[in-house]
Amino acid sequence: MSVPSLQVRDVTVRFAGLTALDDVSFTVAxxxxxxxxxxxxxxxxxxxxxxxxxxxxxxxxxxxxxTELTRLAPHRIAALGVARTFQNIVITDGTVAxxxxxxxxxxxxxxxAASALHLPRARRExxxxxxxxxxxxxxxxxxxxxxSLVGLLSYGDRKRVELARALCLEPRVLLLxxxxxxxNAGERARMAEVxxxxxxxxxxxxxxxxxxxxxxxxxxxxxxVLDFGRRIAHGSPDEVRRDPEVLRAYLGSVAEGExxx
Amino acid sequence: xxxxRLVKPVAVAALAVLLCLPPFYLDAFWLRxxxxxxxxxxxATGLSxxxxxxxxxxxxxAFFLAxxxxxxxxLAGDPGPGLPTALAALLAxxxxxxxxxxxxxxxxxxxxxxxxxxxxxxxxxxxxxxLTADSVTGGFNGRSVPPLAVGGFAFTGDDPGxxxxxxxxxxxxxxxxxxxxxxxxxxFTARGxxxxxxxxxxxxxxxxxxxxxxxxxxxxxxxxxxxxxxSMYAGLAGVLLALAFRRVVPDYFSLALSVDYLAMxxxxxxxxxxxxxxxxxxxxxxxxxxxxxxxRLPLVAAPGSGDAGIGPTEAARYLYGAVVVVILLYAPDxxxxxxxxxxxxxxxxRTPAGQNTAPAVPPAPAARPKEHTP
Numbered sequence: 001m002s003v004p005s006l007q008v009r010d011v012t013v014r015f016a017g018l019t020a021l022d023d024v025s026f027t028v029a030x031x032x033x034x035x036x037x038x039x040x041x042x043x044x045x046x047x048x049x050x051x052x053x054x055x056x057x058x059x060x061x062x063x064x065x066x067t068e069l070t071r072l073a074p075h076r077i078a079a080l081g082v083a084r085t086f087q088n089i090v091i092t093d094g095t096v097a098x099x100x101x102x103x104x105x106x107x108x109x110x111x112x113a114a115s116a117l118h119l120p121r122a123r124r125e126x127x128x129x130x131x132x133x134x135x136x137x138x139x140x141x142x143x144x145x146x147x148s149l150v151g152l153l154s155y156g157d158r159k160r161v162e163l164a165r166a167l168c169l170e171p172r173v174l175l176l177x178x179x180x181x182x183x184n185a186g187e188r189a190r191m192a193e194v195x196x197x198x199x200x201x202x203x204x205x206x207x208x209x210x211x212x213x214x215x216x217x218x219x220x221x222x223x224x225v226l227d228f229g230r231r232i233a234h235g236s237p238d239e240v241r242r243d244p245e246v247l248r249a250y251l252g253s254v255a256e257g258e259x260x261x
Numbered sequence: 262x263x264x265x266r267l268v269k270p271v272a273v274a275a276l277a278v279l280l281c282l283p284p285f286y287l288d289a290f291w292l293r294x295x296x297x298x299x300x301x302x303x304x305a306t307g308l309s310x311x312x313x314x315x316x317x318x319x320x321x322x323a324f325f326l327a328x329x330x331x332x333x334x335x336l337a338g339d340p341g342p343g344l345p346t347a348l349a350a351l352l353a354x355x356x357x358x359x360x361x362x363x364x365x366x367x368x369x370x371x372x373x374x375x376x377x378x379x380x381x382x383x384x385x386x387x388x389x390x391x392l393t394a395d396s397v398t399g400g401f402n403g404r405s406v407p408p409l410a411v412g413g414f415a416f417t418g419d420d421p422g423x424x425x426x427x428x429x430x431x432x433x434x435x436x437x438x439x440x441x442x443x444x445x446x447x448x449f450t451a452r453g454x455x456x457x458x459x460x461x462x463x464x465x466x467x468x469x470x471x472x473x474x475x476x477x478x479x480x481x482x483x484x485x486x487x488x489x490x491x492s493m494y495a496g497l498a499g500v501l502l503a504l505a506f507r508r509v510v511p512d513y514f515s516l517a518l519s520v521d522y523l524a525m526x527x528x529x530x531x532x533x534x535x536x537x538x539x540x541x542x543x544x545x546x547x548x549x550x551x552x553x554x555x556x557r558l559p560l561v562a563a564p565g566s567g568d569a570g571i572g573p574t575e576a577a578r579y580l581y582g583a584v585v586v587v588i589l590l591y592a593p594d595x596x597x598x599x600x601x602x603x604x605x606x607x608x609x610x611r612t613p614a615g616q617n618t619a620p621a622v623p624p625a626p627a628a629r630p631k632e633h634t635p
Contacts, residue, residue, distance in 0.1 A: 053474075054471060054474070073474070074474035074475050075474050075475075075476075075477045075478055075479045075480070078475055078477035079477055086471075086472065090469045090471070090472040091468075092461070092465050092467075092472075093464065093468060094461075102461045102464075102465050102478075103476060105458060105461070105476055105477045109458075110458045112454060112459050112486060115453050115459050115460070116451075116453045116454050117450065117453065118449070118453045122453075126458070
C-alpha cells in the first residue's frame with residue numbers, strides 16, 4: 001500500500017463573512033505525522049472538516065496524490081483512504097464490534113438484499129471482516145472489550161474505540177482531532193504509544209490536531225501553527241517551539257523589546 | 262458452553278410449534294387478534310427500522326400500509342388488472358417500496374421533526390386520494406378484497422374444504438398460518454438487515470450523519486433505502502391486513518393508524534424486531550380484548566349497552582397512552598430493553614459474586630444525544 005502525500009494548497013473557508021481559514025497551505029509527506037496546532041478557534045477543526053469533505057472551501061485545493069478532494073462527498077473521500085476521529089467522541093450505540101464493523105463499511109460489499117436473506121456470501125464477508133476488526137481492536141489495546149457495549153467503557157477506552165474504528169477503514173491518511181483531550185496522564189501516555197505504534201506498523205500518514213504540546217513534540221515530524229485561520233508558523237517541533245509568532249499567539253502579545261523566553 | 266448454544270435453537274423451535282397450535286385450540290376471535298397482531302408486527306418492524314434504527318421520524322406509515330392494502334386489492338381485483346392474487350400481493354409490496362423510494366427526495370432533504378411533518382402530509386394526501394379516486398379505491402365505502410389463492414389453495418372458508426385433525430380450517434385458520442409465515446420472513450430478513458452492514462450504516466446515520474459520512478456511508482442513499490425497505494414491510498402488512506379485514510376502507514388508514522404504529526415501536530423498544538413485535542401485539546390486542554371483556558371491566562361500558570362509562574376502544578387508547586408515558590419515563594428502551602435488563606440481572610444473580618462476568622446493561626438515555634457538529 002503506497003501512501004500518497006496530502007497537499008493542502010491555499011485553502012480558504014468563510015462562514016457568513018467570517019474567514020475561518022485564510023490561504024492555509026501545508027503538505028503531509030507520506031508516512032509522517034503532521035501536527036496542526038493553534039489556540040482555540042484557530043481553524044484546526046475547520047481544516048479537518050475540509051480534509052474529510054464536510055466543508056467545501058471557498059478557494060484552494062486539497063490533493064491526495066493526484067486526486068482532488070475538495071469536490072468529493074465525505075463518503076468518497078473515506079473510500080480513498082482518509083479516515084478521521086472527532087474532537088468529541090462520536091460512536092454508535094452498540095458494541096465495540098459494531099462500531100469497528102462500521103469502520104469496515106467501505107471495504108465490504110453486502111447490500112440490503114444479501115443481508116436480509118442471510119446469503120452465504122454476506123455471512124462469510126461479515127465473519128472475515130469481524131476477524132480483521134478484532135485484530136484492529138487488539139492493536140489499539142481494546143481487544144478485551146471487543147464485545148462490550150460502548151456505553152460501558154471508560155472515556156479513554158471510548159476514545160480508543162474511535163481510533164480503532166478509523167483504523168478499520170485501513171486508511172492511508174489518518175486525521176486525529178484531539179485524540180487525548182480530556183484524558184488523564186496515564187491514558188495520554190498509552191494513547192501516544194498506540195498512535196506511534198499504528199503509524200509505524202501500518203505506515204500511514206497522520207494529521208494530528210492537539211493541544212497537548214508534550215504529545216505534539218513527541219509524535220510530530222512537522223508542525224503547522226494556525227491562528228485566526230492563518231498559518232503563522234511551520235517547521236519541525238523544535239523550530240515551532242522557538243518561533244516568536246507562536247509564542248505570541250499562545251501567550252498573548254509580549255511587551256515591546258522583551259525577548260520571548 | 263455447548264448447552265447454552267443449544268438453548269436458542271430449541272427455544273425458537275418450541276416457539277414455532279407453539280405458534281402453530283392456536284388454530285386447534287382457539288376460536289376465530291383469538292385468531293383474529295393474532296392475525297392483526299402479526300400484521301401489525303410486520304408493519305411495526307418496518308417503522309422500527311426507519312424511525313428506530315435509522316432515526317428518521319415517520320408519521321406516514323399509514324400511507325404505505327394503504328399502498329400495500331389498496332395496491333393488492335386493485336391489482337388482484339375488478340376493476341383493476343385482475344392479476345393472480347399471489348402476484349398481486351408481491352407487486353403490492355414492491356409498489357409500497359416504490360412509493361417509499363419516490364418520497365426519498367423529500368426524505369433526503371428534511372430531518373427530525375420536519376421529516377415527521379413532511380410524512381404527515383403523505384397521510385392526508387393518501388386519505389384524500391383514497392376518497393376521491395373512486396375507480397381504483399372504491400371511494401368512501403372502500404372495496405372488498407379478493408381472497409388470496411396460491412396454486413388453487415384459497416385462503417377462504419371453503420376452496421378446497423380442509424379439515425385438519427378434526428378442526429375445519431376456515432379463513433381465519435388459513436390466514437393465521439399465512440401471517441405466521443410472513444412474520445417469520447419479516448423476522449428473518451429484518452434481523453439479517455439489522456445485524457449486518459446495512460443495519461450498522463443505518464444506526465450510524467441515526468447517531469450522527471457526519472460520522473457516518475466520514476466512515477464511508479453514502480448518507481443520501483442509505484436514507485432513501487431506509488424508506489424503501491420500511492415501506493416494503495408496511496406494504497406487506499397492508500396486504501395482510503386487507504386479507505384479514507376482507508374490506509379496505511379509507512378511514513382506517515388515517516393519522517391515528519400512524520400514531521398507533523409509533524406507539525408500538527416506542528412501547529416495544531426502538532430498533533429491534535422483538536421490541537416492535539411486542540409493541541405491535543400490545544397495541545393491537547388491547548382494544549380488541551377490552552371490547553370483548555368490557556362487561557367485566559370497571560369503568561368501561563360494553564359497546565352498545567348504553568351504560569355510562571367510556572367505550573372500550575377509548576379506554577384502550579387511554580391505557581396505552583399512559584403506558585407510553587410510563588415507558589418513556591422509566592424504560593425509554595421499551596419492553597425489549599426492560600426484558601433485557603431483567604435477564605441481565607437474573608444472570609448476575611445466578612453467577613456467584615466475584616466471578617461476575619455478565620456486563621450490566623445500561624439503561625438507554627431518555628433522549629438521543631444531540632447530533633454532533635464538528
